[in-house]
Amino acid sequence: MSRRAALSAIGVGAAALTGCRALNESAPAARSGDGAAVLGNRASSPGNETMPWDDKKKVSDSTGQIQGYASKTSVGRGESIGFHISSHRAQTCTVSVHRVGGHGGSGTRLLLTGSPVAVRPRTRPVPEAGTGLIACDWPVSWTLRVPRSWVSGIYVAVFTARDGHRACTPFVVREPARRSDILMVVPFTTYQAYNVWPHDGRTGKNLYRGYSPEGVWGGFEDRAVKVSFDRPYSQSGAPHWFELDTSAARWAESAGHDITYASSLDLHEGRIDPSKYRVMMFSGHDEYWSADMRGCAERAVAAGTHLAFLTANNIYFHIRVEGSADGRPGRVVTCYKESPDPAPGPLGPTSRWRQLGADHEHAEQGLLGVQYNGILKKPVPLVVRESDHWFWSGTGLRDGDSIPDLVAVEADGFDPAMPRPAGTRQTLLSASPYADRLGRRRTQQNTSLCVDERGTIVFVAGTFYWPLALHDPQHVNQHVRRATHNLLSRMLERKRG
Template identity: 40%
Template sequence: MGTELNRRWESGTHAHSVSDPFGQGPLPWLRSPDQYLAGTEGDVPWYVSVDAPGQRPLAGGVRGKPPVGTPLSANDEEQQIKGFASAGVVRPGGSVDLRVTVNPPREFTVDVYRIGHYAGDGAHHMTSSPLIAGMAQPAPMVAGRTVSCHHWWHTWRLQIPPHWRPGAYVAVLTTADMLHRSHIPFTVRDFEDQTRAAELLLVVPDVTWQAYNLFPEDGRSGASLYHAWDGGLLVGETEAAVTVSFDRPHATAGLPLHVGHAYDFIRWAERYGYDLSYATATDLHAGLVDASRHKALVFPGHDEYWSEPMRRAVEGARDGGTSLVFLSANTMYWRVELSPGPSGEPNRMLNCRKRQKVRSDNPAAGAPGAASALWRDAGEPEQHLLGLQYSGRVATPVPLVARHTAHWFWAGTGLHEGDGLPGLVAGEADRYYPKVALPGNTERVLLAHSPYQDPAGRTRYQETSLYRAPSGAYVFASGTFAWSPALNRPGLTDERIQRATANLLDRLCKNG
């Protein structure tokens, strides 16, 4: 993204979230009259797929049209209503504090949804707040390129009833005049529940979400690890932030870029009854995840930024017999550090210098002597864990070409050697690098080998990997952005990917 792209709506965050079908994903509370399909019996919301088996609305489940005056998404220039969740692990029986700014000050409400299948609805409404008096919070603090709202006042405390299930939740903020709306994602965990341990632990990539967060997307002060606003110009990576804060809203609609990847997997997995617990990448970093309690750790979406404690925890999980499932591409690419926020809360600052020069005592400095913040430059290529690693961007979606289709992974899909699954190589892609060492394994197979064109027009190859570690743990890496959307995204669902993923998870859950 060059400096000539200097208008808010042309920035990387907003443009990508609009144009990338693998980004936000269907959100059932975002409805307007033009998002309904005509010519159907009753009106079918846009997030319900009418062409994927099992995704059709239940008989008699006709939904009415949305009310007149559907709120617009708040923007980061005026910040009509924006917010974020304070630090802390959210548990059933606990609470989560929301910090919200409303400009101009007026009352607002909070509706809380839990992401899941819910007979095709995609989410379930859990509770609504009373009218809350909104206030205009102080302007975000800016130090260099780092933007933080840690000084905002606490606005509302959401008590989490003990009977609420762990999961991915979204607080939907709506001004009382129904003019503007924004969102706050948060995760409810169950680490302290020693009475049961779910077979699968889903790890939400909150660290990567913050790396992409350009809040405030206002043309003046917003910065991410990719871009920064400077005098009305959007500058690129060499001038972007090296430290970003978790204590701020997400840009534009308040939802992270690529959040849809996680939501797609959750909806599909809960529909078919997979036993899930939930954690965040920050929890993994903080040592809160006991991988030995689970059959597998599932990384459902774009998970690009990893600290050393995250990597060591996952390597230890694999070596201890817990399987790993990576359902996206470009995983564990950048090496990062997490540090305390200005108020002392741990792990509220994300530090990564990428290719910039910083002082050696800066938390973003990374591994001593490394040319950049890439794990590869620190001497630990991601292939050592994943079995493959990031290759590049995909210019236009192309088929994923199945290989070794006699393998149990592809059983029941009907695929033959060399068959293509349309559009399944998209966004970014991974491949096996022959000159990079492989992890120790007792068996290994490449399940796809797919040609694609990169943005420069060069032919490259995507691959999908599965290997078994000496501990008996399996490690699967899809090598493409499009895998999770193929599980449950309207218009992108592929039954063969659904079946293959079920083959994998069933083996992990039933056979260990």
């Protein structure tokens, strides 16, 4: 079945393809009399998109009105995935499954709703001594066998309790046997690194912070060094910065791209053959990478597959992915950071990639061309450079023009003291000064594009807000849309020999 036919089969249809014509039209910047670009040139908003996991009847980790987690981060068509659900009291719950994508402007599509299942309070684990690991041992409440007619995508299981509370958990449906133009990789390892469940005033931990034994929300010394996928995501269940990935997926599908999806665990566990794709797109905050994940990305470039990183702070921490206590693989993310790692692998301990090896030989800039250089105090404009490059074609932007508030949260920049991709020609497409979050240090953000001798491209946006500018109603920007269209058009214009 073709991609378009498959999408139509689940109700997407031709409406998902309406973005192509608009993206081929020029979107020149408005200008003042002195020739400077006028800020705030935005595309029309995509409209109000329904988010089935958003609800006015809020769920809290303290009460746990209804929460659950998935047995896998991704599942193939025809395979099964289990959902482990707990409620604050014995009652019934229904599980509905939604796909995130273009879907004619609605943003999501309801695919099925299961029959009510009984749920009740489940035991909350205490952090493991020494590691802070919090792993639930809840039984499976509801099982989904994914229909073979469903296409690859970002899916969300929504748990709706009889008393009206609602929460969710995401997963990916994959099609690893099918070649597609683009493989979008969803950063589940980073989702889990930031997950602080249960943020209940006494228990929760992630790889950054946690509660002390006295129940005080502490700092680095109270963090976990291991986090488990066997627990819900905090509060409503939408992971931290999930909107980056959903915004990118909605834009890409609305633009009619041939796209399949994978989780970062699929890269780690060897389910991805990068030669099947013309582009591997990393759509969100993709900070935590194992050696196997990075090896997959490096094999992609060697095979002539382009890489597109749409945010910043990519491939920053080196991690191990380990099994659960009962032996299920891929359920624990381990990162000791500055603490001594008791079991370092061949590359070294689970610390920052740039700290591994001699002379920073494994620094992320060696693959990406730029690397993380700071957290912003507040959003600042992205300042354009190399405006005659094909990347900026049709935007009407000139050197020194700025796109408002596009550089935000975290930023990347080029560091001349670090390795850069060998045998490539690099173009820095922006040079955006910013102050760090304490206002004490000023540095520069760079959007980067590296091209090797065969024409294989590695692109890094270098800011968190790039995928939001593609589709999110509060951030959408025509210049970013056009530039990203130019990028993918160049990446997809020739088939490899």
